[in-house]
Amino acid sequence: MSNREIEIINLEKRYPDDVLAVDGVSLHVDAGQIYGFLGPNGAGKSTTVKILTTLALPTAGTATVGGYDVVKEAGEVRRIAGVALQDVGLDPLMKSLELLTLQGRLFGAGRQEARVRAEELLRLVGLEEAKERQVGTYSGGMKRRLDLALALVHEPEILFLDEPTTGLDPVSRRDVWREVRRLNEELGMTIFLTTQYLEEADELADMISIIDKGQIVKTGSPAALKASLGKESLNLAFENRENAEAANELLAQTAERTQLDRVTLRVYRADIARAIPHIMEQLHDAGLDPVSLTLTQPTLDDVFLQVTGSAYEAEAAASQAQPGSMAVSD
Amino acid sequence: MATQTTTAGNYPDMARKGTAFYTQIILVTWQNLVTIFRRPAALIPPIAISLFFLVIYNSTLGEAASFIPSLGSNSYLGFILPLSIVSASLSGAGIAAQNLVRNIESGYFDKLLLTPIKRSALLTGTILSGAVILGLQAALVLGVAVLMGLRIETGFLGGLAVVAMAVLLGLGFAGFTMSAALGSGNAAVTQSASFVFFPLTFLAPTFVPLELLSGWLRIAAQLNPITYVLQAMRAIINVGWVWPEIMTGVLACVLLGAAMYLLTLWALRRRTKRN
Numbered sequence: 001m002s003n004r005e006i007e008i009i010n011l012e013k014r015y016p017d018d019v020l021a022v023d024g025v026s027l028h029v030d031a032g033q034i035y036g037f038l039g040p041n042g043a044g045k046s047t048t049v050k051i052l053t054t055l056a057l058p059t060a061g062t063a064t065v066g067g068y069d070v071v072k073e074a075g076e077v078r079r080i081a082g083v084a085l086q087d088v089g090l091d092p093l094m095k096s097l098e099l100l101t102l103q104g105r106l107f108g109a110g111r112q113e114a115r116v117r118a119e120e121l122l123r124l125v126g127l128e129e130a131k132e133r134q135v136g137t138y139s140g141g142m143k144r145r146l147d148l149a150l151a152l153v154h155e156p157e158i159l160f161l162d163e164p165t166t167g168l169d170p171v172s173r174r175d176v177w178r179e180v181r182r183l184n185e186e187l188g189m190t191i192f193l194t195t196q197y198l199e200e201a202d203e204l205a206d207m208i209s210i211i212d213k214g215q216i217v218k219t220g221s222p223a224a225l226k227a228s229l230g231k232e233s234l235n236l237a238f239e240n241r242e243n244a245e246a247a248n249e250l251l252a253q254t255a256e257r258t259q260l261d262r263v264t265l266r267v268y269r270a271d272i273a274r275a276i277p278h279i280m281e282q283l284h285d286a287g288l289d290p291v292s293l294t295l296t297q298p299t300l301d302d303v304f305l306q307v308t309g310s311a312y313e314a315e316a317a318a319s320q321a322q323p324g325s326m327a328v329s330d
Numbered sequence: 331m332a333t334q335t336t337t338a339g340n341y342p343d344m345a346r347k348g349t350a351f352y353t354q355i356i357l358v359t360w361q362n363l364v365t366i367f368r369r370p371a372a373l374i375p376p377i378a379i380s381l382f383f384l385v386i387y388n389s390t391l392g393e394a395a396s397f398i399p400s401l402g403s404n405s406y407l408g409f410i411l412p413l414s415i416v417s418a419s420l421s422g423a424g425i426a427a428q429n430l431v432r433n434i435e436s437g438y439f440d441k442l443l444l445t446p447i448k449r450s451a452l453l454t455g456t457i458l459s460g461a462v463i464l465g466l467q468a469a470l471v472l473g474v475a476v477l478m479g480l481r482i483e484t485g486f487l488g489g490l491a492v493v494a495m496a497v498l499l500g501l502g503f504a505g506f507t508m509s510a511a512l513g514s515g516n517a518a519v520t521q522s523a524s525f526v527f528f529p530l531t532f533l534a535p536t537f538v539p540l541e542l543l544s545g546w547l548r549i550a551a552q553l554n555p556i557t558y559v560l561q562a563m564r565a566i567i568n569v570g571w572v573w574p575e576i577m578t579g580v581l582a583c584v585l586l587g588a589a590m591y592l593l594t595l596w597a598l599r600r601r602t603k604r605n
């Protein structure tokens with residue numbers, strides 16, 4: 001039995017072309033935790049997962065998965081860890097029942113045992129009806145669910161999910177989330193999840209590390225991260241960028257902090273609710289009436305914006321990839 | 331997704347023990363064969379080419395039989411058949427390598443590496459699937475030759491021996507093409523690699539016996555392992571159990587196969603080396 005924990009100390013990965021993909025990452029994942037590794041594309045998330053799952057070697061630092069060293073005890077790590085990588089690795093000519101049975105047998109199950117397990121997992125991920133069809137005919141969401149099932153065949157104690165919902169439609173995404181939560185709650189599986197979707201990290205993770213350019217820039221529970229910003233914010237949307245900038249200059253004098261994101265200005269200060277009438281008056285006098293006004297609790301979006309200072313292009317890029325979700329990328 | 335639940339601990343040993351080495355080999359062989367037979371389009375042309383050679387060479391060069399010694403009761407067919415069988419071995423080996431490339435390209439190969447499978451089992455299983463395919467091809471070509479009137483001097487057992495030798499030779503070819511597959515991970519490169527041996531089938535006593543070759547071609551043929559395989563097969567088909575020739579042929583296959591197996595093992599190590 002492993003200790004179900006993940007421990008990373010000063011992990012570094014420098015590629016032969018001198019790119020430093022992971023730059024001194026340290027973190028600790030408790031047994032039974034869902035840990036969210038959040039960051040834009042190219043931040044070093046996948047590289048970290050590859051190292052943790054024994055597919056790549058670190059150039060410096062150490063990492064243990066379930067108490068086993070990922071470099072020296074790779075075989076042990078493979079036995080207790082399950083992995084669903086970002087690129088699903090499925091043979092399109094095989095049927096899902098065959099793939100799952102073969103996987104089970106390679107992990108040591110007998111013919112019958114592997115078959116039963118395969119059927120069970122197919123029910124679990126809702127692919128029962130498609131089990132006799134070649135995987136090449138599956139939709140992206142179905143492939144993703146099958147890949148998740150394959151990662152679960154040997155009942156891993158620690159599960160790695162590299163961007164499990166990237167490219168999925170909202171319904172499939174919710175299905176994956178529900179499944180991840182269930183695996184964690186019912187089986188006590190430790191889950192290490194990378195994502196570029198803030199919403200996903202917020203929804204699932206007990207603990208989050210935000211990674212940017214190979215370094216962890218912030219770690220904490222979603223609630224703690226949001227609380228670190230402390231205040232509610234007043235969000236004012238303006239007709240155009242110029243007005244938003246002018247309003248920013250005006251209000252920055254009295255606010256604790258402001259944040260400009262396209263035409264939206266966020267204003268942070270104590271007793272914000274009471275200050276609203278005054279703020280509106282100031283804006284009106286300056287001819288900068290906002291087109292909308294909302295009051296929100298800080299979101300992870302705000303946290304991300306604060307620590308990386310880039311959300312704006314990110315949102316545009318990611319909303320193209322996945323409409324309707326908060327996302328970041330670079 | 332369904333609401334079904336799975337319970338922890340149903341398979342307490344599963345994740346720990348892995349499976350026996352020979353089971354791993356059988357599973358990998360099976361996986362390869364299943365997918366190879368699901369792409370019959372890749373399977374048929376090589377067989378067709380082997381049969382085409384057999385028919386064409388037999389009808390165009392058939393008259394040469396008059397100056398080829400020791401054909402027994404056979405026509406030129408008995409002389410040219412081994413060439414056809416050797417080319418079936420070559421193409422069968424290519425099919426196994428193509429399937430390996432397919433697995434590398436789809437990422438399934440990496441997925442297999444994350445299971446407790448032994449790398450040598452992954453390799454051996456893939457080679458064996460090639461052996462099954464090329465054994466079937468060789469048997470088919472031989473069967474057609476029998477329908478065309480071939481009489482095997484050593485009978486049914488001799489036929490089996492010829493197929494077995496084709497398989498043995500094909501394992502060497504498979505090792506080579508699979509090394510290319512592992513080294514490149516690229517379908518086109520692997521395809522080209524299958525053609526490297528093709529000229530070797532002609533730098534040999536392909537159409538006439540070794541004694542009738544002269545000059546550089548004779549020297550090349552003497553260095554070519556395929557020469558000894560052709561001679562052994564011809565002996566079995568047309569003459570009888572001529573052990574010296576047969577054992578020389580087997581030895582040629584074993585040496586080639588062993589060298590290629592090592593090459594493949596090295597290519598696999600290189601591919602699966604973490605970096």
